[in-house]
Amino acid sequence: MARGRRQNRHMKKLFILRGLPGVGKTEKAKKLWDEYARLGLKGDIFSADRYHERTNYTKGNFQLNHQQNREDVFKAMNRGVDPIIVDNTNISLWEMWPYIHMGIGQKNYYIIMVELPKGYPQNNISINKLYRRCRGNIPKRKFRSFEARWKKADSIWHVLNDGYSKKRWKRSKEEWNVQ
Structure with missing residues (x-):
């Protein structure tokens, strides 16, 4: 688990889960939500899958679905x-x-990246097993593509200072992108 800024008991939490389909991200999200709900916090889970399901996983909608998810997270942070x-x-x-x-910009979110499985890609789950967990809905070639694109993230600062990421988002007109 890569940590963000020094945790303060007054800071809100932003969990960023990452991993290939079928590794257990949604299960982990629900466990985290339950854990904080028992403490009386009313958090929320944000997933582009929520929108993908509404559009029956139509590939042409993926970019828009992810944009909607980012907007929802931004609005939730503002609330x-x-x-x-x-x-x-x-x-x-x-x-x-x-x-x-977004989390850094809010100044009151402690950011935690959670990689599943921990230690990926050295500690991985076979493509065949992930394929079965996803009930064959994702082609094996897509899993291979995900594995090939995987980028190690040592910390939130490693992500935030990534040159490609900064360049990619620099001109974004999305509401959250206040420079």
């Missing part, structure tokens, strides 16, 4: 939701960058 749990694959650094940028 002070705690914790916020982002349940996406977040395979590349640029995919996590907007969420980390």
Whole structure:
């Protein structure tokens, strides 16, 4: 688990889950949500899958679905939701960058990246097993593509200072991207 800024008991939590489909991100998100709900916090889970399901996983909608998810996280931060749990694959650094940028900009979110399985890719789950867990809905070639695109993220600062990510998002007109 890569940590963000020094944790303060008054800071809200932003969890960024990352891992290939089928590794247990959604299960982990629900466990985190339950853990904080028992403490009386009314957090929320944000996943592009929520939108993908509505559009029957139509590939042409993926970019818009992820944009909607980012907007929802931004709005939740502005409302002070705690914790916020982002349940996406977040395979590349640029995919996590907007969420980390938002959390840093809010100044009161402690950001925690959770990699599943811990120690990936050295500690991985076979493509065949992930394929079965996803009930064959994701082609094996897509899992291979995910593995090939996987970028190591040592810390939130590693992501935030990634040159490609900064360049990619620099011109974004999305509401969260206040420079």
